[in-house]
Amino acid sequence: MLIKITRSTLSKSLNLQLRCFSQAAAAILPDDPSAPLTYLDGLPRPDPRYDETILAIPRASPGTRVSVKERKAGRVPSIVFEQEDGQHGGNKRLISVQTNQIRKLVGHLGRSFFVSRLFDLEVRSEFGSGDLIEKVRVLPRKVHLHSGTDAPLNVTFLRAPPEALLKIDVPLVFRGDDVSPGLRKGGYLNTIKRTVKFLCPADIVPPYIDVDLSELDVEQKILAGDLKVHPALKLLRSKDEPVCKIAGGRVSDQKKSK
Structure with a gap:
């Protein structure tokens, strides 16, 4: 859905939405309501x-x-x-x-x-x-x-003019599977979500969201609220909704040997 809205209204709306984020994250939003939002270093941007x-x-x-x-x-x-x-x-x-x-x-x-x-x-x-x-x-x-x-x-x-807010199913890209402790122990990745819906200002629509598996152990999971995104994006699902999980091996080495 595309909603036409003024930049000043967008800034007020985002400030209200960001109560669920940290004060540090909220501070990243521009002080000047007319200033365009920009992609942040370390987060994906369009190729x-x-x-x-x-x-x-x-x-x-x-x-x-x-x-x-x-x-x-x-x-x-x-x-x-x-x-x-x-x-x-x-x-x-x-x-x-x-x-x-x-x-x-x-x-x-x-x-x-x-x-x-x-x-x-x-x-x-x-x-x-x-x-x-x-x-x-x-x-x-x-x-x-x-x-x-x-x-x-x-x-x-x-x-999608600059002042638009867009509801987008942003694709997830899973990384770090080669060093994930759970996967190295023989677990397997249970991918629960391939996309997650966010309300995105049109100027900073992410091409995808990185999901870091590098520290995930067996039976651990990543929730929607754990995803690292620009603080101006609003999650449109429960932050407790699981995205993926490292499940235990289907058949243990011990059982195989028997």
């Missing part, structure tokens, strides 16, 4: 290799027949919303994007990483035309892929 402008053209009308025609022409029928509930006045624009471009981005990033990354979107009257209709930063909210070929069938985008 500039995938800073790509998605190209689009207007689509005259919705419907199955139009969508089939677009796909045959090498285009993906798509839509841009001002908010998630765009059917109720959310500045909706019907567009088509290039199949090859979306397939390439989803293939390089992975589906869950594609829908948690911001892109610039340019809508022109025709592909290659100088007639620019709209240029906006967007979040791919949903991408529907063909079950057999993984070809993109449709994409839903949300406009």
Whole structure:
């Protein structure tokens, strides 16, 4: 969901939300409400290799027949919303994007990483035309892929101006498994969550969240509240919800020997 909100209101809202964080974390927020939030050192930031402008053209009308025609022409029928509930006045624009471009981005990033990354979107009257209709930063909210070929069938985008707050399922990347005490003892990683939902200011959407397994022993777990993220992000699930756990070996060496 995308919520339009002023920067001053955002700052007040975040200050209230940060009561659940430490005072030190709250101090990281900028004193000037108009100042943009920035990524912090030591936390993941988007890889500039995938800073790509998605190209689009207007689509005259919705419907199955139009969508089939677009796909045959090498285009993906798509839509841009001002908010998630765009059917109720959310500045909706019907567009088509290039199949090859979306397939390439989803293939390089992975589906869950594609829908948690911001892109610039340019809508022109025709592909290659100088007639620019709209240029906006967007979040791919949903991408529907063909079950057999993984070809993109449709994409839903949300406009993501700097003042926006976005609900995003941020992907988790598990690291440190090679030195985890529990895994070295023969335990195995029980991955409970692959993504965790956060309310993110549009300027600092994390491409992923690192989950450090390097000190995790058998029967220990990591909770959603343990994840290290920018203090301006608000967790939208219980902080006590488990993300992963090192479980004991399914069959001990002793039992195997018997």
